[in-house]
Amino acid sequence: MNPAPSRPVPPQAAKSAMMLVAFMWFAYFLNYCDRQAVFSMFPALKTGLQMSDQQLGLVGAMFLWVYAVGCPVSGYLGDRFSKRLLVVLSLVVWSLVTVGTGLVASGAALLAMRAAMGVSESLYMSSAVALTAAAYPAARRSRAVSVLMTGQIAGTVAGSWFGGWMADRGEWRVAFFALGAVGVLYALPYFAFLRRVEEPRAEETSAAKGLTFSALLRSGTFLLLCLVFPVFVFGIWLLYGWLPVFLHDKFHLNQADAAFNATVFLQTATFAGVIGGGMIADALYHRTQSARFWLMVCGLVLSAPCIHALGNSDTLLATRIAATGFGLFSGLFIANIFPATFDIIASSARATAVGMLNFFGAITSGFATLFGGMWKQTLGIDRMLSFTALAYLLAGAALVAGIKTWVRRDLASKLEPRLQNE
Numbered sequence: 196m197n198p199a200p201s202r203p204v205p206p207q208a209a210k211s212a213m214m215l216v217a218f219m220w221f222a223y224f225l226n227y228c229d230r231q232a233v234f235s236m237f238p239a240l241k242t243g244l245q246m247s248d249q250q251l252g253l254v255g256a257m258f259l260w261v262y263a264v265g266c267p268v269s270g271y272l273g274d275r276f277s278k279r280l281l282v283v284l285s286l287v288v289w290s291l292v293t294v295g296t297g298l299v300a301s302g303a304a305l306l307a308m309r310a311a312m313g314v315s316e317s318l319y320m321s322s323a324v325a326l327t328a329a330a331y332p333a334a335r336r337s338r339a340v341s342v343l344m345t346g347q348i349a350g351t352v353a354g355s356w357f358g359g360w361m362a363d364r365g366e367w368r369v370a371f372f373a374l375g376a377v378g379v380l381y382a383l384p385y386f387a388f389l390r391r392v393e394e395p396r397a398e399e400t401s402a403a404k405g406l407t408f409s410a411l412l413r414s415g416t417f418l419l420l421c422l423v424f425p426v427f428v429f430g431i432w433l434l435y436g437w438l439p440v441f442l443h444d445k446f447h448l449n450q451a452d453a454a455f456n457a458t459v460f461l462q463t464a465t466f467a468g469v470i471g472g473g474m475i476a477d478a479l480y481h482r483t484q485s486a487r488f489w490l491m492v493c494g495l496v497l498s499a500p501c502i503h504a505l506g507n508s509d510t511l512l513a514t515r516i517a518a519t520g521f522g523l524f525s526g527l528f529i530a531n532i533f534p535a536t537f538d539i540i541a542s543s544a545r546a547t548a549v550g551m552l553n554f555f556g557a558i559t560s561g562f563a564t565l566f567g568g569m570w571k572q573t574l575g576i577d578r579m580l581s582f583t584a585l586a587y588l589l590a591g592a593a594l595v596a597g598i599k600t601w602v603r604r605d606l607a608s609k610l611e612p613r614l615q616n617e
Contacts, residue, residue: 215330220346222319224350227344233358235355252566257306261314268550339527405568414601430586
């Protein structure tokens with residue numbers, strides 16, 4: 196099925212859209228700096244706050260589970276109220292929570308601050324992706340969203356390295372103070388710019404009030420994505436949460452070097468994969484509207500052997516190569532999950548859809564960090580990564596079956612009303 200040709204974008208609108216992505220990117224960068232720094236501090240927190248491996252696993256799980264519950268609510272709010280205000284409010288609150296994390300005196304207090312971080316950061320993602328998507332036509336949407344997603348990648352690297360570097364110097368509290376302060380200061384120019392960004396008028400979004408969660412869940416394609424996405428992010432968060440510690444223990448690295456090796460090769464390759472995945476998807480979109488779904492299949496299937504090798508390589512060099520491969524191929528999935536979703540749902544439900552996907556993904560991801568702590572000494576991170584590789588292959592097969600069963604029908608039903616309006 197071939198999509199309708201996209202209309203040319205006026206130069207001023209194109210410039211404004213690029214500026215929007217730039218401002219959104221830096222906020223998303225800070226989002227991941229603040230949430231990821233703690234994982235490279237685990238050895239210091241274990242000693243300083245007297246925490247067990249299971250409690251450290253709960254640090255990630257607590258954030259993700261609270262974040263999961265907040266995502267559908269934030270998506271609902273984003274489709275009914277100002278997305279601009281929601282993203283700025285989220286930035287300010289999570290930055291203050293980050294400062295507060297530097298003041299904790301016990302493991303219980305740290306878990307409470309991670310829960311608060313989950314609430315505050317859940318307000319951001321749904322509205323940020325929806326605003327970005329609305330600024331670009333469908334044929335350029337994967338590239339725009341993929342650029343935004345690189346903020347996650349850069350933030351993961353910077354936050355992990357900075358957290359580990361400060362922890363090695365006994366200054367992990369100062370790391371949280373500094374990260375939070377940057378976020379509070381950035382909120383000022385961020386809000387000043389977003390005040391000039393247009394949002395859909397109230398009467399244009401009123402139709403969203405009739406679109407309930409149950410209506411989205413009646414879409415076979417959307418249901419499938421709600422199953423496949425959690426499988427994918429389980430592997431991502433198992434790596435985010437425990438790869439620094441895994442490398443620290445396996446190759447006897449210090450915290451900064453472990454964080455560096457756990458992030459820079461993985462995330463640099465992911466950066467290339469995300470950008471490439473967005474460009475390839477937009478190019479293939481002109482040939483078939485299901486291109487984004489097929490690229491997600493490729494991402495899952497090609498990532499599987501890489502994530503297995505990440506946990507089972509005998510040398511640091513081989514581990515780096517496996518991390519590079521995983522990042523490159525997983526980028527194909529990351530670049531296209533939200534644009535593909537937007538291809539099969541109404542534009543008035545984009546924030547709601549992102550919120551629901553993040554709900555299912557974050558619930559499952561919380562178990563990734565928790566199980567990493569619970570089973571680190573028994574099953575082992577290496578075997579968990581191997582089981583995750585098998586799950587990726589099964590998810591890829593399910594997505595292929597879904598493309599044949601539901602995706603083409605849902606794409607056709609979404610395309611017909613758009614053609615009637617042009």
